[in-house]
Amino acid sequence: MRVRISKLINKNINIRYYNNSNNINGGSKITLNAVTMVPGTSINVNTEINKNPLETNFSTPNVLKSFGSRRRLSSQMSRENDEHVNEILNNNKRWVEETKLKDPEFFERLGKLKQKPKYLYFGCSDSRVPVNQILGLGPGEVFVHRNIANMVPANDLNVLSVLEYAVAHLGVQDIIVAGHYDCGGVRAATKRQDLGLLENWLRLIRDVYRLHKDHLDHIDNLEERHHRLVELNVIEQCLNLYKTGVVQRKRLQSSTASGGTEVLPRIHAMVFNPGEGILKKLNVDFDQRVGSLEHIYGLHDQEDI
Numbered sequence: 001m002r003v004r005i006s007k008l009i010n011k012n013i014n015i016r017y018y019n020n021s022n023n024i025n026g027g028s029k030i031t032l033n034a035v036t037m038v039p040g041t042s043i044n045v046n047t048e049i050n051k052n053p054l055e056t057n058f059s060t061p062n063v064l065k066s067f068g069s070r071r072r073l074s075s076q077m078s079r080e081n082d083e084h085v086n087e088i089l090n091n092n093k094r095w096v097e098e099t100k101l102k103d104p105e106f107f108e109r110l111g112k113l114k115q116k117p118k119y120l121y122f123g124c125s126d127s128r129v130p131v132n133q134i135l136g137l138g139p140g141e142v143f144v145h146r147n148i149a150n151m152v153p154a155n156d157l158n159v160l161s162v163l164e165y166a167v168a169h170l171g172v173q174d175i176i177v178a179g180h181y182d183c184g185g186v187r188a189a190t191k192r193q194d195l196g197l198l199e200n201w202l203r204l205i206r207d208v209y210r211l212h213k214d215h216l217d218h219i220d221n222l223e224e225r226h227h228r229l230v231e232l233n234v235i236e237q238c239l240n241l242y243k244t245g246v247v248q249r250k251r252l253q254s255s256t257a258s259g260g261t262e263v264l265p266r267i268h269a270m271v272f273n274p275g276e277g278i279l280k281k282l283n284v285d286f287d288q289r290v291g292s293l294e295h296i297y298g299l300h301d302q303e304d305i
């Protein structure tokens with residue numbers, strides 16, 4: 001009997017029995033706990049194959065030998081992946097063909113294009129928010145970062161790296177923070193529940209609620225309150241952008257260079273409504289808001305530039 005490792009999930013290894021190299025005998029799966037697989041010891045596995053009770057004594061070194069075959073494990077996994085991504089691979093081929101039909105030089109131009117997007121977009125990872133479609137932008141036109149509930153935390157290296165690169169190196173002119181109604185992340189942050197690790201992220205939204213508690217608690221309709229929290233969260237994330245050194249530096253530089261006529265990057269608070277497809281801009285006077293916080297978050301004086 002041959003043992004093939006089909007999948008490694010956390011500390012468990014799922015294996016399938018094969019009577020020979022081609023036929024899966026019953027397709028039964030057994031889960032072994034990897035922490036018990038000490039070399040030189042044996043593992044007793046109780047299972048049922050083709051309805052015949054079987055107790056098999058696996059020699060751990062043999063199991064580990066199969067497990068250690070990177071080629072066998074990876075080839076099995078790639079077969080599994082292909083089955084699940086064929087749809088999108090076919091979609092991609094169709095997209096390439098259709099795009100070439102409409103514009104035969106499109107990919108030649110895209111391949112040579114030096115990335116210089118005007119927009120940086122921070123949005124939620126929610127799959128109902130197709131960024132390029134709702135913005136009406138094509139490849140090369142928007143630099144994108146997405147996470148749960150479109151957050152811009154001060155200590156998230158990923159967010160900060162995207163921001164630094166887009167502002168300081170790509171020179172984006174407009175930054176959009178876009179939330180969306182019916183946001184699962186924002187909803188979860190208003191519930192009395194413990195989602196484990198995720199709570200550390202959702203707490204940032206709970207903090208937004210705390211900042212605006214008096215306002216939010218006076219909204220009796222829960223859906224309206226959710227909408228308002230989505231909006232307030234977007235506004236707070238925009239303010240988080242204003243707090244960063246890279247944004248402040250760039251805005252001061254561009255203001256000085258243009259004599260105050262053009263301050264870049266501009267920052268926009270927006271909300272997408274999946275039920276309508278509409279992306280709306282929130283009416284926020286950031287000049288006033290940032291101005292009132294200047295003595296707290298301001299990092300530079302004119303003479304620094």
Ligand SMILES: [Zn+2]
Pocket residue numbers: 124125126148149150180182183184185186
């Ligand atoms: Zn969301």
